[in-house]
Every structure is written in C-alpha cells, then in structure tokens.
Amino acid sequence: MSISNLEEITCPCGNVFEADLISAVSVADNPELKEALIAGEINLVSCPQCGEMFYAECFILYHDSENELIAFVYPLTFQNQAARCREKMLREFRSALDGFGEKQKIAYDPILIFGIEDLVLILKAEQETEDEESVLKHIASKIGIGVLKVQPSIARKFSIPKVLPVLKGSKTIDANGVISALKTLLKHNPNLLNYAKLLDRLSKNKSMLDDVKKAE
Numbered sequence: 346m347s348i349s350n351l352e353e354i355t356c357p358c359g360n361v362f363e364a365d366l367i368s369a370v371s372v373a374d375n376p377e378l379k380e381a382l383i384a385g386e387i388n389l390v391s392c393p394q395c396g397e398m399f400y401a402e403c404f405i406l407y408h409d410s411e412n413e414l415i416a417f418v419y420p421l422t423f424q425n426q427a428a429r430c431r432e433k434m435l436r437e438f439r440s441a442l443d444g445f446g447e448k449q450k451i452a453y454d455p456i457l458i459f460g461i462e463d464l465v466l467i468l469k470a471e472q473e474t475e476d477e478e479s480v481l482k483h484i485a486s487k488i489g490i491g492v493l494k495v496q497p498s499i500a501r502k503f504s505i506p507k508v509l510p511v512l513k514g515s516k517t518i519d520a521n522g523v524i525s526a527l528k529t530l531l532k533h534n535p536n537l538l539n540y541a542k543l544l545d546r547l548s549k550n551k552s553m554l555d556d557v558k559k560a561e
C-alpha cells in the first residue's frame with residue numbers, strides 16, 4: 346500500500362499552502378512510483394503564489410519487497426538527530442513486524458537515509474547493476490558459464506551484484522570458480538563495470554565470498 350497525506354508546506358517566498366505528499370511507497374503495489382521517484386517527480390510541489398517549484402521534504406517509508414529493500418527516508422534536516430531517528434526506525438520496524446503474520450516475516454534490516462537524493466542514488470546504482478545482471482543471464486549459457494543468485498539484501502550489504510557468474514553446473518559460490526567465470530564473462534563483454542569491480546575486489550580478497558555465504 347502506498348500512502349499520501351495532505352500536508353502544509355511553506356514556500357521560500359513565505360506563502361503557506363497545502364499539497365498531497367507521498368509518505369509511503371510500496372513498489373509491489375505501485376511500481377510506477379519507483380520510476381517517478383528516480384525521475385525526481387515525487388513530492389514536487391509548486392507554490393500557487395509565486396509559481397516556484399520545489400521538492401517538499403517529508404518522511405517517506407520505501408518498501409520494495411522483491412528487492413528486499415526497506416528504507417526509512419527522513420528529511421535532510423533530520424541528519425543531526427541520526428541516533429534518535431535510528432532508534433525510532435528500529436522501534437517502528439519491530440512493531441510493524443509484530444503486526445505481520447509469520448508468513449510475511451521480513452528477515453532483512455531496514456536502512457536509514459537522510460534526504461530523498463540518497464535513496465535515488467541507491468536505486469539508480471542498483472538499476473545499473475540490474476542491467477549488467479540481465480546481460481550476464483542472457484549470455485551465460487552461450488559462453489559456457491553458469492549463474493547463481495544471492496539474496497538481494499545480502500548482495501546490497503556486501504555491495505556485490507545479486508547474480509553471480511559461476512563455473513558451469515556449479516551449485517555453490519566458490520571464489521576460484523567465480524573468478525574464473527568473471528574472467529570469461531569480461532572477455533566477452535568488458536563493459537560490465539560492476540562485474541569488473543567484483544573481479545578486482547575478489548582477486549585481492551577471496552574470503553569476501555565466505556562472508557556472503559555465511560550471511561545467506
């Protein structure tokens with residue numbers, strides 16, 4: 346469910362007016378809101394007095410169940426109260442979880458964000474990674490490698506793509522296998538920057554995938 350409320354807004358010109366602001370986004374219910382958010386079109390208001398258009402900041406709860414992302418987005422001006430916001434977020438998150446049935450238990454942590462721009466940056470970066478994941482899935486069998494999926498919340502925690510290349514037929518995430526499959530992938534498409542970055546990180550620290558496996 347996505348929610349919007351009529352809020353009082355003060356324009357830099359001093360005029361006070363009311364506008365409908367979105368305070369909760371459920372991507373599963375309203376995928377179009379994710380696109381609008383990325384395009385900077387959510388909670389964009391225009392002052393009826395002076396015509397100024399600006400972004401009206403308000404708290405937004407953002408939930409994308411498929412991508413396992415729950416973000417509590419506070420206005421940028423709340424940044425100096427980060428500890429209090431985090432405490433409030435965890436309290437509200439726990440009480441919301443208590444209200445869910447066992448089936449809907451959410452096993453990942455919410456993230457705390459100040460200012461909508463930071464959420465947009467995260468969403469844009471994940472979209473770019475998803476584009477590369479699509480390329481991998483598309484060419485994997487053609488170039489003789491396999492793919493394994495990592496839970497989205499875990500991939501985000503470790504800043505890795507949620508689709509990993511592996512040796513053909515492999516059912517486990519093994520660092521040497523992933524390195525070898527990454528090299529094959531990048532030989533066929535050197536433009537996959539997120540996978541190139543992963544190869545670079547893995548070459549320096551093979552045990553990082555052990556931590557990913559432990560978290561799964």
Ligand SMILES: [Zn+2]
Pocket residue numbers: 356357358359360392393394395396397
């Ligand atoms: Zn105004």
